[in-house]
Amino acid sequence: MQSLTQALRRNAASGEPIMSPVQAFNENGVHFRKGQLSMIVAGPGSGKSYLIQAILHHGDRGRAVNSCLYFSADTGPDVIYKRAACLATGYTSSAVEDMMANHNTESIDQAIHQTESHITWNFTPNPSEQYVIDELKAYEGTYGHFPEVIVMDNLKDLYIEGMEADEFRSLEEACIFLKNLAKLTGSAVLALHHAGGAFEDGTAIIPLSGVRGKVSKTPAVILTLARSGSDMKASVVKNRNGRADQSGKWWLPIHADLERGKFEG
Template sequence: MEFRRGEFSLIAAGPGTGKSLFALNLALYGNIPVMYYSADSNAATQLTRATAILTGDNVRDVKRKLLADDFGEYTAYLAKRWWLRFNYEARPTLATIETDLRAYFEVFGMFPHLIVVDNITNVDGGAVGDAESFTFGLEAMCEYMSEMARYTGAHVLALHHVTGEFSDGLAPIPLSGVKGKIGRVPNVILTIHKEIDGMDGRILHVSPVKNREGFEDSSGQTFSSYEFHRTNMQLTDVDDLI
């Protein structure tokens, strides 16, 4: 699966499945310019997760050092990701997003290569009165983000929820399981479900349910698998472990 610049994609999963961790691992991979809208997670959570992913240290130890104001040893690691920027507003507006992107261009002389919106429903796109207007609003938001991808040349990755029957995250999620049925606009849609081994281990299964330029299986039954390491928040391709 490729996340191509100038395109818009969507990742959908149930709460607590791991979609934010998947997006954060992607944002940190390769040291590319990133603008991350983290409406669901605060600065302390994202800082400790990112530090653990980058260093491999136990996330609990990282959090303890942060709270004890003993974070100096991690400065060099974080400095290597100097063009990764976060916005932690719980309800960012479209005006806020545009201002941030203009500011990013002013500082770095270019737009981010990756823009993450976590979650798309947290973006304030105006009042929503009923289910029909909710779906229409999501469609319009997807159109906006698709245009933003083309204008900035960034890959715009939005995180989203699934319908109630798939909210536990334990079964493959088809394209029809994406909340609001907003599958028309994104170039790529991935759904994530989890496998728990009974010993506190977890594997995330990522299904390409829509892909305009490559393989897709709208049933969600075809997926790639990643082992989630709870200690350092890293994801490892299961195929690499064989």
């Protein structure tokens, strides 16, 4: 047992926001916080993974960044590499692809190493709960601390033993596991997830009810993303620490240049 003040001292970093270069988030009190589970929901191909990679890459606009262990179960290293190259150099994805095809990537490799070494990647498909725990233990053994941020991309790819036939319960148990992981490690845990039903195309504003599997009770923060061309709308549908609107009608504008990996808002 411990008093509230003892608990607060022991978990001093809990609730601390991670670094973000998106001014619209910072100015409106929309933060992904350490010790909490946050969720980003969108349709396939809408740019949610790229947005999170950009936030982690740039941090506080290059002045400070957060260490991260990123479980990219849904996207392979070739795609992640191209995005990292665009973020590190400002090159277009087409230019990066040409350099890769011509085996002329030395300058890109160096730029990625200089700007993204704080992010550790794991591309195992369908990692289990125990696998995630083992990887975190290995991370702590290597670096002497847990990562400040843990990303699970996507939620549906986290394997929950015994729940194979029940998607809703599997997603629910996955959320509970990630919430507990955030509390135990003190890390900000970000789960990327898909929209459901009529919102799967990713172009319409997604309300809280549009979250696939309706697993909205556990996360502290839920953002839903809708994108049309370079116009991205980030709806704050749940925010325990600030303003939110379940309808999705309160949204923050982000200019999303997916060709260069630039997200400005």
